[in-house]
Amino acid sequence: MTVMKQSNKLIIYILMLVITLLWGYAWVLMKDALTYMGPFTFSAFRFGTGAVTLLLVVWILRIGFPPRQYWKHLVVIGFLQTTVVFTLVMYALEFVDAGQSSVLLYSMPMWSSLLAVQFLGEKITPAKLTGLIVGIIGLFTIVGWDMWIGQSFEVIFGQLLIIIAAIAWAISNIYYRRHVSGLSQLQVSAMQMFFGSIGITLAALITEWGEPIVFNAASIYYVLFTGVLASALAFTAWFFIISKIDMVTATISTLLVPIFGLTFSSILLGEQMTIGVLTGSALIISGIVIATISKKG
Template identity: 65%
Template sequence: MEKLLEKLQENKYVLWILILTITIIWGYAWVLMKESLHYMGPFAFSSFRFGIGAVTLLLMVFFLKVGFPPRESWKHLIVVGLLQTAIVFLLVMFALKFVDAGKTSVLLYSMPIWSSILAVKFLHEKITPAKLAGLLIGMLGLLAILGGDIWMGQDVHVIFGELLIIIAAISWGISNVYYRIHVQHLSKLQATAFQMLFGTIVIFFVTLFMEWGEPIQLNADSVYYILFTGILASALCFFVWFVIISVVDMVTATLSTLLVPLFGLLFSSFLLNETMSFSMMIGFMLIITGITVAQLKQPRRV
């Protein structure tokens, strides 16, 4: 692993190709998540997806001889799994029944806004003028999307779905802060594998309770959606992502995730024929601008 990190640090072109590849896969995954609802319920798909993802990661843990996390960390991994895997994707997949895939990706990737707010309170990070301005701009973006839909008389189910996605983004932000406080000392692969395992268990029981007896169609398309999102988008991409953030600064890493909703919008537009409203475009630009501004470093005073 150390040799791989050294090679990536030496070859920045390979590093950026990896970043671009991951963000394209994550952006394309939104189309598959939306399309999967034609074949099964949102919770059943999440059970299949993260079940496959968790098994893949656990096999990587075994073959790479990473080992089990210490027992005192299990309760924290359960919390992270509940917040980051279970709550986020149960809410997002349910919301996808009503909300376009492209819009869902934009709203969910408002997560850095909520992470920044929570970091000030719980990680005692300073709220710089740049962060404050970025947060305000990002909030305006969310209001533009929600307010635009309300103003245009959008279906109440769509508004409800959008609110669920924002709650999911907040849950993701909480998990990031909780991870920094309680789990950061663990191996990245170890933490990802076991939090996904615990989150998947929660999703499985929710599926049994909410979707028992509902039809599940397993065919070439639906199996492809499960395998792509489970193995590639969930397991392998997260593993490569944690390798990447080990060799680049967090500002660069955070800014690169802004490509995900961009690709999500592009793929959804071309493959699902989704259209972007004016308020959607304004909201997207404001959220992207807000997150970018919040990441700016203040110049040092001489």
Template identity: 60%
Template sequence: MGNTILKNKWMVWGLILLITIIWGYAWVLMKAALDFMGPLTFSTFRFGTGAVTLLLFVLVLKAGKPPRQMWKHLFVVGMLQTAIVFSCVMYGMQFVNAGKSSVLLYSMPLWSSFLAVKVLGERITPGKIVGLVMGMLGLLTILGWDIFFVQDPAVIFGELLIVAAAFSWAGSNTYYRLKLEGMTQLQVSAYQMLFGTIGILAATVVTEWGEPVHLTSASVFYIFFTGVLASALCFTVWFVLLSTIDMVTATLSTLLVPVFGLFFGWLILGEKLTGSIITGSALVIAGIAIAQVFGREKSASRVDM
């Protein structure tokens, strides 16, 4: 799949647009799901559903089991990408609203860019630096300057958890590029999600055992949408993108997710779109455009984005 995408940059951007829209919409559902069950319980249902879906595809497509020496690397990615990221995010969302949560998590490109330079030795062109700075400034504008002032300690705790999740996701991206690029993206996505689900399940048993779970048509829809589409589909596509284009470009594109998240919050939940949100969203989009127009660098092995 990666070789086909490599030849068509429009297909790359089509996939980026697809996953950012789905992930943006998923933020609304993740917040709504907290009305029906605990945050870790929901994550267990979500990623359990995603892992089963992917393992069925592995079976049907006869993708086979990963080589034995890769299991430990899949375990590490599963802990970083699934268990830590979404345990921290879902727990933090109890104290932080959905829009602000998505903005904080998508500070990930900043950490990923730093790790790409320090660990992977990737070069960041001046255009991409300008685009990244503009994008992060846009996120800060959306977030609001209130983050720098005195707040409820519970809110600060939730925000720190989500920032920790962003760094864990960046670490997962880097570790994938170091250890797992030779594997098929379907295998990576399926088995890392399986290990991540086991990690979340263990945390759920310890912290939320016996808490009420309300399975209704709405909550089941939230589980299946976030499990099958936002997790199984999107994370498989995400690993394809990480194998196809440089990590800075891939992660920078995810800055669109909180923009879509805020849009769907306005469209579906009636959340207010303030001037700072509109301005910040414009900065994010402008930053991505600048990075792509002025940040190009020829590469023989990856898509020239």
């Protein structure tokens, strides 16, 4: 039994590492994709591709659609996690660096942890609370404690939009646990992404109709990678993770995403890796270690 539990934990940790790497790299592609098409158009292609991929998998595996009584909940999750989060984030990326954007979005664990205590009755152990605080301090160290000083209105506006997106993602995590955690993760991911992509497509049609779209090897790669791997695969794995372990542990692991995002942004986009970034990254890793090695997980 102990061996089985250890094996399950290892699978979850591997999944956490895989999805944080995918999401970290996706930030670079999301930023660069804006040179080929509008932010909402890219998101519509991305999540439309992800939804089609997952619906095909559901059909091939003959999993079937979830019962109708769950559909309203899946619409809510799709609206919060896909439509709201990624319309706000993609729009904000026009003003905010990819690395900094990823840092702000992954304030999500803080909001999720607070909501989990209030609505799921979870308890935060001293070790997890310490790890969360250390990780959040690391995030602000990366962004810079003076992030709103001397910034243009557009940049500050973009930063605030991403924080709102982080709160929307946190709410969707709690909503998932309360209403649909008993469903197949593939069903949830496919249906929420389908409903969410409808909202993004409407936003693209309303705001970006007639704007140029460039299809070439790079832009198609961006859509396929972010749609199939960073969306369809990663969000299915994410729903699996948050259905198996407590919300605090699951969400703290996502603090790795900004580290990977900043690293890939530095290598591929030439964004600067400062002492603050390195110090903040060390704090985030320390926070994750503190939170996950607690014996009372």
